[in-house]
Amino acid sequence: MSEKVLFIFAHPDDECFAASRIGFEVGLGNEVYCLFTTDGQAYGVSSKTRAQESLRALQSLGVPGKHLFFVGIDYGFRDGQSYKNLEAIYHAVGKVLPHALSRLYLMAWEGGHPDHDAAHLVGVAVGKRLGLPLFEFCGYNNGTCLGPFFRVLKFIPNGIGLNTRKLSFKEGVKAALLCRYHKSQWKTWVGLFPDLFYRLVIRRHEPLRPLGALDYHLPPHTPLFYEKRFHLPFHAFEKETRDFIGRYIDPVFHNEQG
DSSP states (O other): OOOEEEEEESSTTGGGGGHHHHHHHHHTTOEEEEEEOSOOOTTSOOHHHHHHHHHHHHHHTTOOGGGEEEHHHHHTOOTTOGGGOHHHHHHHHHHHOOSSEEEEEEEOSSSSOHHHHHHHHHHHHHHHHHTOOEEEEOOEEOTTOOTTOOEESOOOOOSOOOOOEEOOHHHHHHHHGGGGGOGGGHHHHHHHHHHHHIIIIISOEEOOEEOOOOOTTSOSSSSOHHHHHSOOOHHHHHHHHHHHHHHHTOSOOOOOOO
8 A cells, every 4th residue: 555755855966865765765656745944945946946946856766746735934933943933833834744654754963064953853743743663864964073073974873773775786877877857055065965976876875764762952962063054153153943852852752753
């Protein structure tokens, strides 16, 4: 029997980090839904352009356009500012959630981008409310790097076991090349693509893990990539998200289903 699964992303193009898993779910005959929490306009590219790029990318994986929800665009949740609007995003997401979801995939709590971590918190709150199994997929972080460098699709160790899957060469190439649809973001993908290609095509490895017990009042590691890149200190992020975490996530949520 077909299942319904939801992926929550921060920006149009974040689906590239979960492309292999999206393709896997589609291949199982499941209904895949994808939701974006920001408008993607931080660098002056129109939200319409960003949405069209993700639409084409996801359709190439077999996800129909009617299964895409651009909440950030529809409600004006600005790229780079979503951590300040978690409650509004959470309620907006609640208005479009498909019924009878089986599981939810969310961006890892990893300190790569504040919007990614904000989307993670929204996903945890939604999952807790619905009682869904939650799984994290990686974006990028500098948890094991020095200076300005970062890793793509590599988890920060937190004691939770990985649900790794070996990709076929064809799967890896298809997932790695999904970023070609995001021409407006070519500068970003010039930096991300080499490590992405290595992990998906050379190693042919899909990192995934069930969400474990996390304390969202503490950073996933220090210093965070977004602290260096965007000069946003974690204490400022935590201050803005504290009430939301207390209302919808605390006490610390532990996903028992893996």
